[in-house]
Amino acid sequence: MRYECKxxxxxxxxxxKYNRCSKNAKITTAFExxxxxxxxxxxxxxxxxxxxxxxxxxxxxxxxxxxxxxDWSQYTDLNTIGIDEISNKKGHHDYLAxxxxxxxxxxxxxxxxxxxRTKVSVKQFLDSIPKALKQTVRSxxxxxxxxYVYAAMEVFGKQVVVIDRFHIAxxxxxxxxxxxxxxxxRLKTELSSEEYARLKNMMWILRKKHxxxxxxxxxxxxxxxxxxxxxxxxxxxxxxLTNIFNTHMKRKSAxxxxxxxxxxxxxxxxxxxKTFISxxxxxxxxxxxxxKGRKNSGFVEGLNNKIxxxxxxxxGVSSVKSYFQRLWLDLNGYHKYGF
Numbered sequence: 001m002r003y004e005c006k007x008x009x010x011x012x013x014x015x016x017k018y019n020r021c022s023k024n025a026k027i028t029t030a031f032e033x034x035x036x037x038x039x040x041x042x043x044x045x046x047x048x049x050x051x052x053x054x055x056x057x058x059x060x061x062x063x064x065x066x067x068x069x070x071d072w073s074q075y076t077d078l079n080t081i082g083i084d085e086i087s088n089k090k091g092h093h094d095y096l097a098x099x100x101x102x103x104x105x106x107x108x109x110x111x112x113x114x115x116x117r118t119k120v121s122v123k124q125f126l127d128s129i130p131k132a133l134k135q136t137v138r139s140x141x142x143x144x145x146x147x148y149v150y151a152a153m154e155v156f157g158k159q160v161v162v163i164d165r166f167h168i169a170x171x172x173x174x175x176x177x178x179x180x181x182x183x184x185x186r187l188k189t190e191l192s193s194e195e196y197a198r199l200k201n202m203m204w205i206l207r208k209k210h211x212x213x214x215x216x217x218x219x220x221x222x223x224x225x226x227x228x229x230x231x232x233x234x235x236x237x238x239x240x241l242t243n244i245f246n247t248h249m250k251r252k253s254a255x256x257x258x259x260x261x262x263x264x265x266x267x268x269x270x271x272x273x274k275t276f277i278s279x280x281x282x283x284x285x286x287x288x289x290x291x292k293g294r295k296n297s298g299f300v301e302g303l304n305n306k307i308x309x310x311x312x313x314x315x316g317v318s319s320v321k322s323y324f325q326r327l328w329l330d331l332n333g334y335h336k337y338g339f
Contacts, residue, residue, distance in 0.1 A: 027053070032061040033337050040333035043314050066328055068321040070111045077136040078111075078129070079104045082300035083148045085117045086307050088317075096320065097122055097148075098307065102299050109331055110303070113323040123151035141297035143167040144283055163286040164297040165245050171279055173207070175272040176238050180206060183228045191227070198223050206235055209242075234270050237261070245290070254291040258284065306330060 027035075035058055038047050044062075048055045080102045085095040099112040099122075114121045129137075134156070141162045142148040152161045180203065188196055198220055205217045213221065225232040244257045262280065265273050280287065290296065310317065310326050317323050 026057055027061065032065055035061055036065050036329065036333060037337040040329050040337070062325055062329075066325045068324060072130050072133060075101075075103075075109075075111075075133055077103050078133050079136060079138055080295055080299075081111075081137055081140045081152075082297045082303075083122065083140065083142045083152065084297065084300045084304060085145070086304060096323065098300070098303065099125060100300055100303055108299055108303065110324065110327040113320045113327070115320050117145065117147055119147035119151045122147055123154060126151060126155040129155075139289075139293060139295040141295055141300065143297075144171075144279065149283070149286060158285065159289065161286045162289045162295050163283050164300075165287075165290050166296060166298070166301070168245070168280075168287060169242070172238055172241060172273060172276045175276060176206065176234055177203070179231055179234055179272050183231050187227055195223075210239065230270075233268065234272055237265055237268070237270060237273065248294070249291060251288050251291045255284065255288045258288065303327075 035047060035051065035053065038051070039058070039062070044055055044058050047053070048058055078101045082100045082102070083097060085097050088094045088096050095117045097112075097114040097117040098110065099114065100108065100110050102108050112125050114125060137156055137160060139162050140152040140156055140160050141164050142152060144163055144167060149161060149163070184199065184202065187199065200220070202220065202224060205213065205221055208217065241258075241261055244254065244261065249257075258280070262277055265277065307323075307327065310323075310330065314326070317326065
């Protein structure tokens with residue numbers, strides 16, 4: 001409805017605006033907030049059917065209610081930043097970089113979904129963080145992708161970058177698994193069926209901590225050691241490295257232990273860790289930063305699982321903007337739209 005001002009000389013007209021409804025919106029702001037609440041951990045199609053509201057109306061409501069990029073005014077500290085990627089289209093090498101943060105109080109939040117995982121894109125986003133918030137960053141946890149590592153180093157400095165210990169563990173367990181498979185194939189041809197049956201579940205036994213092994217597990221492991229001395233030695237070195245990461249110590253002490261571990265492996269007849277050692281030497285400083293605060297990107301891996309659930313639930317997500325909005329809703333929606 002338009003109104004005319006009689007007090008003004010040229011009698012201008014204006015349109016009345018209502019706080020209860022956004023411009024060009026078909027539904028009220030309160031109803032939009034209601035829909036956002038029910039969209040958390042759900043899909044637009046599902047909410048559309050349950051509430052008898054058109055799909056397009058809900059999509060437009062999401063655009064009005066949820067920002068497509070981070071709102072820095074909502075953050076007081078970033079503390080720990082995690083950088084990882086997801087595969088947008090399986091088998092197409094189409095990766096999106098996910099940047100998340102975990103505050104001092106433990107609140108997890110997504111601050112960016114980037115169209116690729118190149119150093120240029122990651123650095124450009126990290127540079128865009130307001131100066132005051134940059135100063136609150138204590139750790140940047142990432143895997144060994146150079147684009148993440150060097151972008152974070154250039155923005156925050158090398159002392160802040162932490163290469164996640166669980167990605168390191170994958171690197172030295174992979175050759176051990178390869179050796180185990182090779183030895184198990186050999187033993188299957190050399191041992192009787194009854195003897196080979198004693199090696200059941202050996203993959204999981206080799207991955208357990210020694211203190212977590214049952215008596216049956218220990219007997220099976222000792223039987224394996226008797227028939228595969230090479231695997232016994234390799235497994236002992238893997239356990240020693242795991243023990244280093246599990247021990248609380250200062251960074252300098254950890255660096256020394258890692259260097260001694262490398263020297264011991266190189267002097268031995270074990271060759272399966274050769275490629276891993278090259279990686280370990282290359283990133284040794286960033287790996288050792290883990291021991292300063294024992295920070296890791298476990299929260300990032302948990303976030304990746306949530307993203308996979310969103311993709312399955314929505315039968316794929318069409319755009320970077322949609323990824324950010326859906327992640328924001330699932331992570332922060334109850335705080336803003338909760339009952």
